[in-house]
Amino acid sequence: MIRIDKPAWDIMVEHARACYPRECCGAMLGKEADGVRTVHAARPMRNAFEGAQEDTYVLDPQEQLAVEKEARAQGLSVVGIFHSHPDCDAYFSKRDLENSCPWYSFVVLSVKNGEFDHANSFLPNFDQTEAPKEPLEY
Amino acid sequence: MPKILIPTPLRQFAGGSDAVEAAGATIGECLEALTAQHPDLRRNLYNDEGKLRSFVNIYLNDEDIRYLSKTGTAVKDSDTISIVPSIAGGR
Numbered sequence: 001m002i003r004i005d006k007p008a009w010d011i012m013v014e015h016a017r018a019c020y021p022r023e024c025c026g027a028m029l030g031k032e033a034d035g036v037r038t039v040h041a042a043r044p045m046r047n048a049f050e051g052a053q054e055d056t057y058v059l060d061p062q063e064q065l066a067v068e069k070e071a072r073a074q075g076l077s078v079v080g081i082f083h084s085h086p087d088c089d090a091y092f093s094k095r096d097l098e099n100s101c102p103w104y105s106f107v108v109l110s111v112k113n114g115e116f117d118h119a120n121s122f123l124p125n126f127d128q129t130e131a132p133k134e135p136l137e138y
Numbered sequence: 139m140p141k142i143l144i145p146t147p148l149r150q151f152a153g154g155s156d157a158v159e160a161a162g163a164t165i166g167e168c169l170e171a172l173t174a175q176h177p178d179l180r181r182n183l184y185n186d187e188g189k190l191r192s193f194v195n196i197y198l199n200d201e202d203i204r205y206l207s208k209t210g211t212a213v214k215d216s217d218t219i220s221i222v223p224s225i226a227g228g229r
């Protein structure tokens with residue numbers, strides 16, 4: 001399961017609203033113990049997709065390197081990635097699954113008419129053939 | 139020796155280490171040395187054909203090795219190698 005601290009959660013929701021109607025993306029920094037990931041900080045990231053961002057996001061690898069460094073410096077780890085679905089439910093699409101990786105939790109925030117609606121977290125399996133939902137608390 | 143930074147989710151397969159020193163003259167040799175020390179990392183990084191898995195990108199310091207000489211890229215003792223998963227999505 002994944003638990004997101006309120007200040008981190010607020011940053012994620014604000015980033016999703018600010019990017020609407022485009023998809024936002026970012027990293028979740030925290031700790032993992034006994035199968036529970038706790039997110040202590042959220043780091044908005046640039047959507048590097050060079051095209052219509054209403055239904056697509058791409059992380060910038062250079063920024064990923066920088067975020068990984070920041071996390072290490074704070075004694076935290078990147079435990080997950082978040083992105084938004086503007087005017088669409090918070091499901092994990094086929095393209096989300098195929099372009100994910102089995103190492104992280106993936107939180108999807110649904111934003112409807114510019115306001116946060118609901119969210120889900122997904123855990124892609126080893127071969128990225130499916131991504132079951134994991135319990136999410138925020 | 140060049141240092142390989144291990145992303146958190148993979149540390150469990152690297153004896154809990156967040157960085158591993160791996161001897162080698164090229165990226166490929168260093169990754170070989172890494173997976174020889176920690177065999178459980180192999181299936182996380184490579185597919186059945188022995189190629190890096192599609193989402194696994196390797197950086198030498200701040201540069202993607204795809205734009206250098208891929209796994210044949212030469213490394214120095216002072217270099218840092220990072221493993222960065224490529225991540226995207228869409229509806």
Ligand SMILES: [Zn+2]
Pocket residue numbers: 083084085091092093096108227228229
């Ligand atoms: Zn998506």
